[in-house]
Amino acid sequence: MALIKSISGIRGTIGGGAGDNLTPIDIVKFVSAYARYIGGGQRVKVVVGRDARLSGEMVERLVHGTLMGCGVDVIDVGLCSTPGVEMAVLHYGAAGGIVLTASHNPRQWNALKLLDARGEFLSAEAGAEILRLADTFDSSALSNAISFAGVDDLGDVTGPLDFTSMHIDAVLALPLVDVAAVRAQKFRVVVDAVNSVGGVVIPALLQQLGCEVICLNCEPTGEFAHNPEPLPENLGEISDVVVRERADLGVVVDPDVDRLALVSENGEMFGEEYTLVAVADYVLSQTLGNTVSNLSSTRALDDVTKERGGKYFAAAVGEVNVVAKMKEVDAVIGGEGNGGVIYPALHYGRDALVGVALFLTHLAHSGLKVSQLRATYPEYYIAKNKLELKPGTDVDALLESVKHKFAGEKITDIDGVKIDFKDGWVHLRRSNTEPIVRIYSEGADRKAADNLAERVIRAIN
Numbered sequence: 348m349a350l351i352k353s354i355s356g357i358r359g360t361i362g363g364g365a366g367d368n369l370t371p372i373d374i375v376k377f378v379s380a381y382a383r384y385i386g387g388g389q390r391v392k393v394v395v396g397r398d399a400r401l402s403g404e405m406v407e408r409l410v411h412g413t414l415m416g417c418g419v420d421v422i423d424v425g426l427c428s429t430p431g432v433e434m435a436v437l438h439y440g441a442a443g444g445i446v447l448t449a450s451h452n453p454r455q456w457n458a459l460k461l462l463d464a465r466g467e468f469l470s471a472e473a474g475a476e477i478l479r480l481a482d483t484f485d486s487s488a489l490s491n492a493i494s495f496a497g498v499d500d501l502g503d504v505t506g507p508l509d510f511t512s513m514h515i516d517a518v519l520a521l522p523l524v525d526v527a528a529v530r531a532q533k534f535r536v537v538v539d540a541v542n543s544v545g546g547v548v549i550p551a552l553l554q555q556l557g558c559e560v561i562c563l564n565c566e567p568t569g570e571f572a573h574n575p576e577p578l579p580e581n582l583g584e585i586s587d588v589v590v591r592e593r594a595d596l597g598v599v600v601d602p603d604v605d606r607l608a609l610v611s612e613n614g615e616m617f618g619e620e621y622t623l624v625a626v627a628d629y630v631l632s633q634t635l636g637n638t639v640s641n642l643s644s645t646r647a648l649d650d651v652t653k654e655r656g657g658k659y660f661a662a663a664v665g666e667v668n669v670v671a672k673m674k675e676v677d678a679v680i681g682g683e684g685n686g687g688v689i690y691p692a693l694h695y696g697r698d699a700l701v702g703v704a705l706f707l708t709h710l711a712h713s714g715l716k717v718s719q720l721r722a723t724y725p726e727y728y729i730a731k732n733k734l735e736l737k738p739g740t741d742v743d744a745l746l747e748s749v750k751h752k753f754a755g756e757k758i759t760d761i762d763g764v765k766i767d768f769k770d771g772w773v774h775l776r777r778s779n780t781e782p783i784v785r786i787y788s789e790g791a792d793r794k795a796a797d798n799l800a801e802r803v804i805r806a807i808n
Contacts, residue, residue, distance in 0.1 A: 352478055356468075358449055358458035361402045369457055374409045378445070379495075380480035381461055382417035384473065385443040390500075392420045394435045394462075396427030396510070397447035398602045399543040399567035402457045406447050410459070411504055418496035423506030426544045426567060428604035429460065430698035431514045436466035437694065438513065448603035451576035454569065467695050468667045514700060515552050521692055523633050524704045528711040530557030535594045537561045537610070539585040541575045542568045543602035545699070552700055553598075556707060561592050577601055577608035577686060579616045586614040596710070596717050598703060605697035606686040609706065611718040619686040620645040624724055626688050626702055627680045629709035631655035636679030639672045641665070642765045643774050643787045644684030647725045663762035664776065670695045684729070727771075730796035732786040733778075734804060742777050742784065745807065749775060752806045766803065771795060773803045 350359035350368055357377045359369030366373065385391060395410055397403040407423075414421050424435050429446045436444040442464050449456035461469050461477065469477070496502070519526055536558045540546035546565030553560045563585055564572040574581040577599045589597040589610050597610025609617035617625075624647045627638050631652060638652045641664045649659040657679075662672035666683065673681045673691065682689045687697030690705065713720055736742065746764045757767035763776035763784075771790035778785055786803065790796035 352481075353474065356458055356460040358452070358456065360455045361405075361457055362455075369406075371405075371409055374406060374459065375413045376484045377459055377477070377481050378410050378413040379417055379484075380477045381443070381445065381459075382414055382419050383480055384477050385463075386417065386419060390418055390420065390502075391442035392422055392439060394422045394424060394432055394439060394441045394444035395447070396424040396429075396432040396435065396444070397544075398428075398604075399426055399546075399569045400449065400457060400571075400602060401454055401569040403447055403569065406457050406459075410445055410447065415502035415504065416495050417502065418500045419502040421502060421504040421506075423504055423508065424510040425507035426547060427510055428514070428544055428548055428698075428700070430605055430694065430696050430700065431510050431548070433462060433466035433696040433698075434514055434517065434694050435508075435510045436462055436464065438510070446603065450603050451601045451606070453575065454571050465695070467670055470667065511548050511551060514548070515555060517693060518552065518700050518704050519555060521690075521701070521704070523630060523692070523708065524701075525708045525711065526556060529704075529707045532557075532595075532707075532711045534558045534596060534707060534710075535561070535592065537563055537585055537589050537592060537594045537597045538565060539563045539572075539582070539597065539599045540565045540567075540604075541571050541573065541577075541600070541602055542566055543571070543575070543604075545600035545602070545604045548604060548700060549598060549600060549703065552703060556704065558707075561588065561594060563588055571602070575602050577606055577619065582608065582610065582616065586610055586616070590614040596707075600699045604699045607688060607699040607702040607706075608686050609717065611721060612716050613718050615718060617717060617721050620684040620727075620729060621647065621721060621724060622686045622702060622706070623680075623682040623684065623688055624648050624651055625709060625720065626690075626705045627651060628655070628724070629705055629712075630680040630690070631657055634679045637676045639669055639676065639678045639681035641669055641683050642759060642762055643729075643776075645727050645729060646772065646789060647727055650725045661759060661761075661765075666697060668762075727789050727791065728793045728796045729787060729789045730793060730800055732788070732797075732800045732804070734775075734784040734786060734807065736782045736784065738782070740782075745784070746775060746777075749803065749807060753803075768799065771799045773799050775803070 444462035446460040688702035788800035
């Protein structure tokens with residue numbers, strides 16, 4: 348059905364024909380290329396962890412065997428969140444890591460997310476080189492590009508190791524996580540982990556923070572109880588449970604626990620965009636500094652950053668781009684508007700665990716209910732539209748014409764074209780998978796956001 352190759356990893360549906368889906372042949376092919384690149388001819392260690400999706404065990408065995416066959420030693424951390432694997436790479440001094448997760452994609456999908464020795468997603472150059480090496484499987488150059496280990500040089504497997512407790516301990520040890528203050532509040536929290544690894548790690552973290560935990564879809568069976576993307580339309584069940592159980596908060600994570608969505612005590616969505624805003628507000632109240640998010644994230648982060656005396660910077664869409672910008676400007680907090688919080692004091696990766704701990708500390712210090720805290724932030728609404736492209740459309744020329752049409756406004760063109768108006772913004776990006784241009788817009792409310800998008804669409808037409 349689908350095989351998507353990108354610099355950060357390989358994602359596809361399980362089953363079907365090789366080259367068109369994520370089959371055992373494709374897994375061996377891409378893992379071999381990664382091992383060749385990451386090892387550079389030396390014997391190295393690679394951390395491997397996975398979420399709880401149904402194909403996880405099959406993919407895990409293939410990845411372990413392929414790495415061993417390439418002479419790579421495997422550190423198996425078993426069921427582990429994406430941020431947990433990222434931290435484990437650093438903890439064990441590994442040359443890299445592979446996370447077996449298709450994030451928010453449905454149950455028939457899986458993926459190989461590839462990490463470097465810093466526990467971060469690969470650079471564009473590294474990802475391109477791995478794809479080039481993988482392509483040699485389909486050519487006569489294969490034997491010269493990738494050579495497998497002999498019987499005396501096969502890799503070993505250490506594990507499975509439980510890294511969850513070490514991950515939680517590292518979060519709780521952060522100076523800005525006030526464990527005592529959170530414990531004193533005895534928060535009542537509902538957790539929806541969509542039957543993946545979040546059902547193991549998030550309740551364990553909350554219990555150590557003294558919270559009473561009500562679990563919803565926390566058994567890591569891989570049978571997702573609903574669409575795993577933590578969007579409002581998929582979260583009706585937890586909204587009802589939060590109200591019925593008179594909970595203080597609802598916590599929702601995606602299957603690999605790098606995105607965090609929150610539900611207020613009244614059952615209303617806190618808003619994925621505002622997860623980062625609230626956490627950044629707390630961090631900036633304790634640590635003066637800069638923030639970063641991608642171009643399609645809410646302006647509220649910019650507002651909060653300026654109010655706290657810092658400076659906001661925008662990055663191209665994609666975690667690797669946000670991380671690069673954070674390092675460039677020495678940001679103290681950053682992330683993406685999809686609920687991804689990146690806190691460098693822990694590690695450079697989206698991490699729902701650190702997001703939960705910092706948010707609960709903020710909530711405990713504020714003395715407010717979640718809905719009251721949400722009301723303290725600027726109110727914006729993001730609308731998502733798309734422009735269908737006719738065959739042969741020159742997208743680059745189209746975007747260039749938009750820049751000229753709105754030359755009187757602030758223009759950012761590091762990733763498509765973003766137009767910042769006084770009362771909102773519009774961001775146009777070419778789709779990598781469909782013949783469309785994605786158009787994101789933000790305004791004070793839905794009508795304002797839609798009106799901004801229509802204004803740009805009319806100009807294009």
